Amino acid sequence: MSVDNITHLGGTGIDELVPSRYALTVGDIEVLVISDGVLPITASTMATNAEPAAYSAWLKEMFLPPEILDWPLNVAVVRSAGKTILIDSGLGTEFPDFPRAGQLGLRLAAAGIDPASVTDVVLTHLHMDHIGGLLVDGLRNKLRPDLRVHVAAAEAEFWESPDFSRTVMPAPIPDVLRRTATAFLDLYRGQLRAFDEEYEVAPGVLLRRTGGHTPGHSIVRIESRGEALTFAGDAVFQPGFEQPGWQNGFEHDPEESARVRVRLLGELAASGEQLVATHLPFPSVCHVAAAGNAFRVVPAVWDY
Template sequence: MQTRRSLLKNTAGLALAAGAITSLPVAALAKAPMVGMQAPNYYRLRLGDYEITALSDGTVKLPMAKIYEQIEESEAEAHLANHFQSNPTEVSVNAYLVNTGERLVLIDAGTGTLMGAALGKLVANIKASGYEPSQIDEVILTHIHADHSGGLVADGKRVFENATLHVNEREADFWLKADEKTRADAALGPQVLQAEQCVGPYVEAGKLRTFANNAAPLPGFGSVFRPGHTPGHSAITVESKGEKIVFWGDIAHGDILQFDRPDVTVEFDVDQSEAAKTRAIAFAEAADQKYLVAGAHHAFPGIGHVRRDETNYDWVPVAYTATF
């Protein structure tokens, strides 16, 4: 039977034991170094019978409040800050692989080495996603700006050695058959040289094909002429089993400001007035038809829907899913 004396004795013993434990030297915890990098950036979803793989070329900080046009820089900066986006703003560069089961099609090709070390990660992410550049059968460009065509070449050679390149004919003519006035333009001239550098090897190899406005670049792939950002800028459409996705290139830069203010343009727009009109049409159609949209400069993976709200439109990213 436990008496008051035995209880005090046991309690004292426990106290002594606890004191002995706390007096032992504490083992030092190992300090793990910070990794400082993300996992490979690809994301998959199903579209009917097709497999869509979003691929990141990287992200880059750009002074978007200054780049936006038709709005005061201070107003743009305040609008971004109100949505927890800083200035400079982290901007994604995305590309997309469509596996139809019969062919593997890349839509846009990232920057390659043209825009710094923060970008140019497309090929690494293609490989991380389980494919090889040599497996790609076709490449379709929404337009020929360097952040969409720079990844076509490396050291002057075709990265996608077995692929045929498809570009809107008006887009190809503007950049690859530029007149002297365009070549002499301070902004456009360097872009012409980049276009020739990136697309030229495919032309020389007989691997460039052009498509007309609103025509199909390939069987099963449609296009929608969306001019303004560039003269031949085109969205690419894909459908399977009643499901539809539109890869709309540079209809919007970012997820916030232009959805509230479709009239806001960017300094990269070749025809700013036309770009604003095109964006208004594209937003309205996406909201009405409720199809999936994939944007080259929405936060990765850049896939979502457009809906109307009290300030014009809202971008709604797809919910992440670990199942496929």
């Protein structure tokens, strides 16, 4: 994988009317953000503690519908020092109610990336829209047998007996999340490389456990030659810039999630580093600016 090959595929990939990938470099490290599609969710799930009138006004200002939202799903492929690292794997194809998500296999092919070239997988957490792609036979059976799968030890432990008491999800979702995480752990337990707080999976690619969203939720910071980008997983959602205290229904510890969000956005605003997050509109590459007691998102200029 190289940025040149990705950006100028010619006839080697799948022709797409709308490109599903965005390539950039962070110093000497290559990063490719890939859209896994979009997932419909109940709008209220994205701000469960917001005052209804304030949230309705925010949705209207953002030109978003009041009932059902299309939630973007972004993953990334990173290449550093000979390692090819997949960050999260999207939803997979086991959920027929969500036909516009679970596109990772097709979109790796469109980018000219052979799944067998992936040496490591990093999982921000074990929710189904982050691990489902690894459960799809069409992708799983193409992965190398010595694949290393990195996840926080606290995350793997949590899903042995998960607690949903503080989440606010549609009724069927907890059972689906539990079942999917169990299937994933059963399949990949022998390939898991658990870490406690931090782990450098390749030069300049550092995993850091934040907790909050789930006990083992982690982010990935990519740094090379004075440039940096953070893949924030589910630490940041679309309302979280202007309203970092609004809680998402999928957060297992909502108060800690808000603290993690404020701390992370504050760090990024101070440093000027780039941000990518799973559920920000594709390609989600942006900067963060401080705005009083909150923040604002500054989208990156696409580089053609």
